[in-house]
Amino acid sequence: MVLIVLMCVERCLCLFLVCSCFEQCVYFIIICMGDAAETGADFSEVFPDLEGEEERSGDFYNTPASPITVPHITRPPSTGSQKSPRSRRQRTTSINASTNKTVTDSLLRTPHRTIYTAGRPPWYNTAGQMVEPFVIGICGGSASGKTTVAEKIIAALDMPWVTLLSMDSFYKVLNEKQHELADKNEYNFDHPDAFDFDLLLKTLERLKVGKKVEVPIYNFITHAREMRTKTMYGANVIIFEGILTFYNPKVLDILDMKIFVDTDADIRLARRLRRDISMRGRDLEGVIKQYTNMVQPSFNHYIAPLMIHADIIVPRGGENEVALELIVQHVQTQLQLRGFKLREELAHSFVGQPLPDTVHLLPMTPQIRGLHTFIRNKDTSRDEFIFYSKRLIRLVIEYTLSLMPFKEKCVETPQGVLYHGKRMATDKICGVSILRAGETMEQAVCDVYKDIRIGKILIQTNFHTGEPELFYLRLPKDIKDYRVILMDATVATGAAAMMAIRVLLDHDVHEENILIVSLLMAESGVHNIAYAFPKVKIVTSAIDPEINDKFYVLPGIGNFGDRYFGTEPSTEHCQ
Amino acid sequence: MGSSDLEMTRGIENNFDDFGKNLKVLPANDQIKELQTILRDRNTTRSDFKFYGDRLIRLVIEESLNQLPFTDCKVITPTGATYEGLKYRSGNCGVSIVRSGEAMEQGLRDCCRSIRIGKILVESDIETHEAKVVYARFPDDISKRQVLLMYPIMSTGNTVIQAVNVLKEHGVQEECIILSNLFCTPLAAKTITKAFPKMKILTSEVHPVAPNHFGQKYFGTD
Numbered sequence: 001m002v003l004i005v006l007m008c009v010e011r012c013l014c015l016f017l018v019c020s021c022f023e024q025c026v027y028f029i030i031i032c033m034g035d036a037a038e039t040g041a042d043f044s045e046v047f048p049d050l051e052g053e054e055e056r057s058g059d060f061y062n063t064p065a066s067p068i069t070v071p072h073i074t075r076p077p078s079t080g081s082q083k084s085p086r087s088r089r090q091r092t093t094s095i096n097a098s099t100n101k102t103v104t105d106s107l108l109r110t111p112h113r114t115i116y117t118a119g120r121p122p123w124y125n126t127a128g129q130m131v132e133p134f135v136i137g138i139c140g141g142s143a144s145g146k147t148t149v150a151e152k153i154i155a156a157l158d159m160p161w162v163t164l165l166s167m168d169s170f171y172k173v174l175n176e177k178q179h180e181l182a183d184k185n186e187y188n189f190d191h192p193d194a195f196d197f198d199l200l201l202k203t204l205e206r207l208k209v210g211k212k213v214e215v216p217i218y219n220f221i222t223h224a225r226e227m228r229t230k231t232m233y234g235a236n237v238i239i240f241e242g243i244l245t246f247y248n249p250k251v252l253d254i255l256d257m258k259i260f261v262d263t264d265a266d267i268r269l270a271r272r273l274r275r276d277i278s279m280r281g282r283d284l285e286g287v288i289k290q291y292t293n294m295v296q297p298s299f300n301h302y303i304a305p306l307m308i309h310a311d312i313i314v315p316r317g318g319e320n321e322v323a324l325e326l327i328v329q330h331v332q333t334q335l336q337l338r339g340f341k342l343r344e345e346l347a348h349s350f351v352g353q354p355l356p357d358t359v360h361l362l363p364m365t366p367q368i369r370g371l372h373t374f375i376r377n378k379d380t381s382r383d384e385f386i387f388y389s390k391r392l393i394r395l396v397i398e399y400t401l402s403l404m405p406f407k408e409k410c411v412e413t414p415q416g417v418l419y420h421g422k423r424m425a426t427d428k429i430c431g432v433s434i435l436r437a438g439e440t441m442e443q444a445v446c447d448v449y450k451d452i453r454i455g456k457i458l459i460q461t462n463f464h465t466g467e468p469e470l471f472y473l474r475l476p477k478d479i480k481d482y483r484v485i486l487m488d489a490t491v492a493t494g495a496a497a498m499m500a501i502r503v504l505l506d507h508d509v510h511e512e513n514i515l516i517v518s519l520l521m522a523e524s525g526v527h528n529i530a531y532a533f534p535k536v537k538i539v540t541s542a543i544d545p546e547i548n549d550k551f552y553v554l555p556g557i558g559n560f561g562d563r564y565f566g567t568e569p570s571t572e573h574c575q
Numbered sequence: 576m577g578s579s580d581l582e583m584t585r586g587i588e589n590n591f592d593d594f595g596k597n598l599k600v601l602p603a604n605d606q607i608k609e610l611q612t613i614l615r616d617r618n619t620t621r622s623d624f625k626f627y628g629d630r631l632i633r634l635v636i637e638e639s640l641n642q643l644p645f646t647d648c649k650v651i652t653p654t655g656a657t658y659e660g661l662k663y664r665s666g667n668c669g670v671s672i673v674r675s676g677e678a679m680e681q682g683l684r685d686c687c688r689s690i691r692i693g694k695i696l697v698e699s700d701i702e703t704h705e706a707k708v709v710y711a712r713f714p715d716d717i718s719k720r721q722v723l724l725m726y727p728i729m730s731t732g733n734t735v736i737q738a739v740n741v742l743k744e745h746g747v748q749e750e751c752i753i754l755s756n757l758f759c760t761p762l763a764a765k766t767i768t769k770a771f772p773k774m775k776i777l778t779s780e781v782h783p784v785a786p787n788h789f790g791q792k793y794f795g796t797d
């Protein structure tokens with residue numbers, strides 16, 4: 001079945017060939033360039049990104065733990081197969097906010113508050129199960145414009161939490177002999193053997209199931225991996241680009257959408273010449289020798305045949321607006337099909353069932369009831385609110401520590417007799433607070449556990465959808481080995497707590513090593529967490545029966561963060 | 576030696592009902608056991624000793640405050656709902672026995688910011704070992720107040736008996752006194768419960784060996 005669509009877009013004659021190939025539907029988009037475009041090609045078309053190609057400051061080497069916001073930059077020079085010492089091309093990025101989005105786009109101003117909207121909506125369902133991210137593979141010859149296409153897709157998608165993974169990160173570490181060859185322009189960086197497909201596959205597989213990955217940083221001077229790695233986490237869309245992205249059949253299976261960027265060989269050579277000679281001071285002879293001996297044969301042998309796997313073939317790379325628009329539309333449709341409405345569903349489940357076994361409720365002593373009386377009273381001043389909530393927090397944290405594993409220990413006393421006591425069986429405990437209200441509990445954790453590491457996760461409720469969204473996280477690097485005290489002051493539906501637990505699990509923390517600790521929980525929140533994560537320990541000082549339509553607990557405390565930090569909407573101004 | 580000590584400890588812990596219902600031991604958990612272990616360990620550094628000592632003190636004080644009388648009350652929460660809570664009566668005060676009792680003052684201050692704190696200095700005669708009160712300063716109206724008496728280590732109980740006697744001389748009712756204590760020997764427990772059956776006592780552990788180094792190590796005068 002072959003369908004031919006003819007279109008005329010300005011000076012370009014576009015020919016769409018849509019054909020069904022075996023089981024998979026393969027779209028071929030062949031766009032023939034009009035004469036004017038071909039002959040009148042000025043440098044800006046062939047070299048669209050000459051400006052700002054100065055060596056980037058090495059600040060991405062200092063990039064913090066994931067996810068980070070990468071400033072939008074014009075495309076740095078492609079390095080091709082000869083890797084210049086100056087090529088610090090940052091092609092592997094993880095962004096949590098659309099880069100070309102202006103600040104005002106992600107702000108909502110209501111009369112009394114400013115709301116930021118750039119978080120990550122839930123990527124799991126009520127049972128805590130994952131939704132897989134959408135993986136786009138981009139393949140094409142060297143200097144064909146893959147990165148430009150990737151960046152244009154990211155810009156057009158206009159959504160947070162996109163990860164761009166480059167195949168360049170997975171070059172093999174060279175031995176001495178290969179290193180020498182590389183210096184003489186005789187090592188073939190365009191051959192499939194130059195890549196570590198095992199590591200690449202492992203990384204992609206983990207990203208696909210939403211786990212945190214450590215992506216190597218390849219140093220093109222030493223041809224080895226740097227000691228540090230780049231942490232990537234939390235993508236709704238993963239874009240994987242490189243010259244041989246379609247080469248490995250297992251990698252092909254992971255890709256949800258396969259794009260081949262097909263740029264004319266002359267243009268690719270012209271771009272390479274320009275880059276290598278004027279940007280890196282290499283001689284014409286060497287570049288051409290390398291191109292004819294390795295780059296071009298490799299393209300013909302390995303890269304060009306991969307075109308058959310593509311769902312879409314994009315001629316002319318990043319300038320092809322029509323193709324990009326089609327791609328973006330398809331991705332958005334796919335993402336909408338995967339979306340969740342989590343909180344609504346959470347609020348109405350499990351009413352009136354017995355409390356699960358994982359709940360550890362503090363014994364309700366007169367003091368704890370007295371403290372609750374103070375902090376629940378709407379007329380309590382902030383000074384008193386802070387003081388009494390701190391006292392309650394301290395008790396909750398002390399109780400939490402008593403749930404850790406202990407071992408018998410015999411110590412010598414100054415009185416000369418032995419004392420049979422106990423010591424904690426682990427020294428790997430860290431705290432993670434869910435901003436903002438969870439932060440109020442950090443001090444108490446530091447007060448009871450010396451030198452504890454504290455991670456932070458910022459989750460805010462989306463003003464429009466009522467869904468929690470992940471904005472920011474910073475966790476200790478080896479968090480998977482730790483017992484984690486996850487802190488939030490109040491838990492209503494449990495939506496934010498579940499998101500935070502999901503984040504921890506994605507970072508390989510063992511489920512049984514997580515304790516979610518709060519001052520007050522709603523019964524439904526307890527059930528939701530226990531149902532989705534049956535091994536997570538739940539610690540709280542009180543469980544209230546209801547949640548109102550604004551997802552506040554009843555009788556509750558009100559908005560704990562607002563009351564503690566003094567940011568409650570001013571009622572005087574309203575009246 | 577060690578194992579027989581352990582058996583003794585267990586035997587006593589199971590039997591502290593003997594001292595009457597007014598002696599309460601902090602509900603035991605592994606966490607509290609760890610704190611006690613650290614405080615008893617001769618290899619604990621001073622900085623650790625103070626850190627973990629303060630933690631145990633805080634827990635004992637919090638539990639002592641549970642013994643204070645209260646009345647039920649209702650409050651309106653910010654969501655407009657009613658919470659059935661409780662209210663403590665005002666008119667409490669703390670009294671620390673100098674010097675080691677003062678280590679517990681900060682713990683009390685952390686819980687009750689502006690509570691009045693009195694002091695008693697009891698010294699033992701070097702020759703007769705008899706405890707003698709040499710200084711006492713209380714709020715004027717102490718006779719109308721609930722008194723939280725703070726003294727961390729009791730091995731014979733003599734010091735506390737003298738202190739309580741002074742309080743009683745100032746008109747404080749025996750049943751209005753709550754004694755906060757960290758470590759107590761069975762001997763001291765017996766002596767005190769016998770002498771003042773109506774006084775409430777809260778401790779974290781009853782054990783035949785008292786860590787008598789507490790005050791010196793806490794204040795760094797060892």
